[in-house]
Amino acid sequence: MTTTAASTQEQKLAHALKLDKLAEVAVKVGLGLRAGQELVMTASLDALPLARRITEQAYRAGASLVTTLYSDDEATLMRYHFAPTESFDHAAKWLYDGMGAAFKSGAARLAIAGGNPALLANEDTDKVGRANRAVSQAYRPALELITRHEINWTIVACATPAWAAAMFPEDAPDAAMDKLWEAIFETTRINQQDPVGAWKTHDADLQMRAARLNEKRYAALRYRGPGTDFLLGLADDHVWMGGGTTAGNGLYCIPNMPTEEVFSMPHKERAEGTVTATKPLSHQGTMIEGIQVRFEKGCIVEAHATRGEEVLRKLIDTDEGARRLGEVALVPHSSPIAHSGMLFYNTLFDENAASHIALGQAYTSCVRDGDKLTPEQLAAKGANDSLIHVDWMIGSEKLDIDGITAEETAEPLMRQGEWV
Ligand code: ZN
Ligand code: ZN
Numbered sequence: 001m002t003t004t005a006a007s008t009q010e011q012k013l014a015h016a017l018k019l020d021k022l023a024e025v026a027v028k029v030g031l032g033l034r035a036g037q038e039l040v041m042t043a044s045l046d047a048l049p050l051a052r053r054i055t056e057q058a059y060r061a062g063a064s065l066v067t068t069l070y071s072d073d074e075a076t077l078m079r080y081h082f083a084p085t086e087s088f089d090h091a092a093k094w095l096y097d098g099m100g101a102a103f104k105s106g107a108a109r110l111a112i113a114g115g116n117p118a119l120l121a122n123e124d125t126d127k128v129g130r131a132n133r134a135v136s137q138a139y140r141p142a143l144e145l146i147t148r149h150e151i152n153w154t155i156v157a158c159a160t161p162a163w164a165a166a167m168f169p170e171d172a173p174d175a176a177m178d179k180l181w182e183a184i185f186e187t188t189r190i191n192q193q194d195p196v197g198a199w200k201t202h203d204a205d206l207q208m209r210a211a212r213l214n215e216k217r218y219a220a221l222r223y224r225g226p227g228t229d230f231l232l233g234l235a236d237d238h239v240w241m242g243g244g245t246t247a248g249n250g251l252y253c254i255p256n257m258p259t260e261e262v263f264s265m266p267h268k269e270r271a272e273g274t275v276t277a278t279k280p281l282s283h284q285g286t287m288i289e290g291i292q293v294r295f296e297k298g299c300i301v302e303a304h305a306t307r308g309e310e311v312l313r314k315l316i317d318t319d320e321g322a323r324r325l326g327e328v329a330l331v332p333h334s335s336p337i338a339h340s341g342m343l344f345y346n347t348l349f350d351e352n353a354a355s356h357i358a359l360g361q362a363y364t365s366c367v368r369d370g371d372k373l374t375p376e377q378l379a380a381k382g383a384n385d386s387l388i389h390v391d392w393m394i395g396s397e398k399l400d401i402d403g404i405t406a407e408e409t410a411e412p413l414m415r416q417g418e419w420v
Pocket of ligand 1: 262329356
């Protein structure tokens with residue numbers, strides 16, 4: 001055996017070990033799977049190697065049944081090319097109803113992210129918009145169980161050739177995949193000695209940040225940076241959250257891996273001023289760049305983008321709540337993901353690289369006793385309601401954020417993108 005062959009062999013072994021660690025962390029820390037619990041997983045065919053490792057880890061942790069719903073990019077594109085135009089308002093409602101039934105009967109939910117960020121970039125935006133809307137409507141009852149944290153769930157990423165090529169267009173396919181895997185392992189703490197322990201420490205740190213903000217009870221946040229002069233009111237009785245959460249079924253899960261954010265609920269009628277995005281937004285296969293929007297009384301009254309403006313307009317026209325905000329999140333510029341300097345074209349990573357806001361649906365768990373309130377009571381506190389929830393990045397090393405108290409005094413919260 002030559003030295004090169006030996007080291008290639010070693011690299012393969014090291015990769016397999018890390019993949020297994022990632023699967024273990026996803027099941028034990030991310031999902032907090034309970035012995036005897038069912039698991040419903042979604043993955044693209046390109047994520048098969050990780051899906052299999054997670055399946056093994058889930059069974060080892062006592063899962064009663066693991067069911068994986070696989071999607072295929074090629075098949076998705078065939079619909080856009082060959083299906084009748086009038087069929088794009090249709091979604092597989094029976095499938096989403098089935099997922100909802102599984103969650104209600106106690107199943108946990110794991111999604112493997114990592115699809116081609118540009119998959120639908122060249123498809124008809126009208127078809128894309130209609131198909132997305134149909135899926136949002138069909139999935140809503142099941143998704144609500146997730147957004148209300150009634151079940152334990154998590155999202156973890158798998159490197160795929162198309163995603164790697166989008167991130168590293170200059171590299172050969174294998175080298176691009178290696179780089180993307182390394183970035184995933186690094187940002188999900190798999191490269192650390194004891195990944196499970198490292199996650200526990202990190203989780204405690206995020207909880208502490210959220211607790212401090214909850215003590216402060218700011219009425220609003222003020223953002224100042226290049227192209228941004230923005231005042232964002234927080235919902236009445238808002239709660240800051242970060243890291244893991246105890247789901248309604250009593251299980252502790254960390255819903256996103258990686259996660260670096262502390263987040264809360266903005267008041268849907270209290271956003272004023274102009275915000276400029278600091279990163280492109282990859283939205284369901286399309287890139288939207290140079291977003292700049294102006295808010296009045298919580299509602300977007302002007303929206304521009306240097307690229308993908310039409311998609312942005314379709315997005316904010318989805319429904320009444322799509323022009324209002326459902327999430328506010330703070331992330332220091334020194335987060336490992338920001339530190340990597342990479343743009344992942346994937347919200348799971350990019351939202352953890354910068355402070356952000358999200359258009360659309362609010363997380364009811366971000367208001368005190370939110371899960372016990374009726375939709376009317378939630379709306380009265382300022383919770384936004386929409387079919388969409390789309391995060392976009394507004395943080396950078398040039399952004400300053402103040403917390404505004406009920407007495408209208410400003411306290412510095414972040415300076416040049418870092419916690420004060
Ligand atoms: Zn977020
Ligand atoms: Zn979000």
